[in-house]
Amino acid sequence: MSEAKAVFESMLGRFDADEADDMEAVFQFDLDDADNYHLIIADGKCVMVEGENDDPTVTLSMDLDTLKEVMSGELDGMAAFMQGKIRAEGDIMLSTKLTQIFPL
Template sequence: MTSVADSIQSMKAKFNPSAAAGLDLVFGFKIDDNTHYSLIVKDGTCDVKEGENPDAQVTLVMDSETLKGIVSGETDGMQAFMSGKLRAEGDMMLAMKLSELFPA
């Protein structure tokens, strides 16, 4: 397992099912320009898939160090976004839900 895969799995381990009740969302992750993952959140469940997902409503683009920092809590996602280390493509408001769905 790569460090990016470890970070995505760590994120899934923090999943808050009660915050996802009634939701049907797909979050895409594009890491280091060539690694793709998606988190599929559906009615209180979370599934991780490797590869690009055309159904992603928002895709978060960052490098692996930024991902590791956000997942570990060392980096604030909003600060990463404001400093240009994190970019959101698609519905940016959905990106804001990630902190509820995956609390630190």
């Protein structure tokens, strides 16, 4: 299993269906140094798919280390965005809910 896939697998294990209750969204993760993945959230479920989605709700671009640091709580996502470590396109406000949907 790739390191990137392992990060997304751990996120799926922490998925909080209550937080994502009415959400329908596609989070595209474009990783500079690893395979791209997207997470589809709908009907209180989350599915991980390798590759790119044609119509993501929000696209987050970063390197794998940044993703790992944000999802482990070592780095605040908003701080990473402000430092230019994360680039976002689309519904940027939605990306601020990632840590609620995938709590530590």
